[in-house]
Amino acid sequence: MDFSGKTIVVTGGTSGIGAATALAFADAGGRVLISGRNAKGAAKVMADAKRLSGRIDFVQGDLSDRATCDRLIAEAVKRLGRIDVLINNAGIGSRVSSLETTDETWRSVMTVNVDAVFYLSRAAALLMKERRSGTIVNNASELGLIAEPGKFSYCVSKAAVVQITRCMALDLAPFNIRVNAVAPGDTRTAMMERKIRDKGLPIERGVELIALRTPLKRVAMPLEIAKVMMFLASDDASFMTGNVVAVDGGTTVTGPPDTDLAKYAKRSRGRKAAEASAR
Template structure:
């Protein structure tokens, strides 16, 4: 798979899956725009891709700000001439049932997980139309396909991402814009151990997820990045509107 002439925008690029996606595309020679909120982490991520001798820039802001999304897309077009791939990886998690979920929990979860995908996709589609197409890959979750206790807002938001993916795929299929979702289960990233209601160790969380996964292990961020890379490749041009679980068999049962 080659992406050497592609311009790739990745949200949530400074940590976890997003950071792994950035490195995977950088290794193919793609030009990259890293989108994040933390300047220090962003600079580290930017420096880490310099070894691949690819063009890359960092843009800091809130993905739930539609004007920021427009700014990122427009800046990418101005610098690189086009947008080939958008990977919507930014997201947050709140581990609460409906009665436990506050108004702020709900709003923040949907702002980051759904509105960010919508705003960036809307801006990217407009740019992709002008250059003959492109690819959007949304990082959803297997809990957007099946429910899970204690994750009410997160499940709802990722389910919204899955159906938004399918709707966009149908709307833009004839414009040669593919839109797909990857749906990870447990992944060994900082998010896996974040936002728990009681203090837990990394080892405890990993073991809990290992025990509940048929393959007996959790995924690496690099594995999710590999699927993302494929869905954005020329080899996957005929794939659109799918939401692919990558969860070691959790959703197979």
């Protein structure tokens, strides 16, 4: 895919899927601006871009602060001249049920995962509307399409991202602005590692167990999600808008994954023992 001369803003570009996406766009000739709180993570991504002979700029800020959203769009216009592509990727998880969700958890998840997506999309779309050109790609989740117990505010927030995508796609279609989303399944990033650590499992064992519940029997690597976001942002997807593309190894085809990693650990120990005794 060729993004020469295109300008791209990637939120949450300091790690994981966002970093892979920013680097892929830079490698394809795009001028990229990433955002996030972590300056060290950003410095690594910018250095990696240089090695690919690309260029990535960084705006530091916390997207749960409303002013950061406005500042990011203003900086994008100042540094890039215009926004051709907005990738709303930044997001945070929550691993508690509805009954255990405090007001604070609910607000913090909604602020980053939903409010910021709306504020940034609206601001970028107002600029794109002037030029009657532009595209927005949101990073939702398979958990915006199916529900999983114990992840209340995350699931609700990602379902909201799905509807932001569909509603804005309709509102913006008359201005030739496309809006789509990816709904990734389990992807090997810091977010996945935090989830495994919370369960008290060694990282590699946790990854193995998560892979077991996915039809393709593995987790995704960040670039596999990044490539689909790039496709949706590209002219190759010129007739696509309002789509939410699951990139999940088949999970949403089978239904909600069983999340009890401890149970998986027991099952896979049992299977290994059975295999050993059969040998």
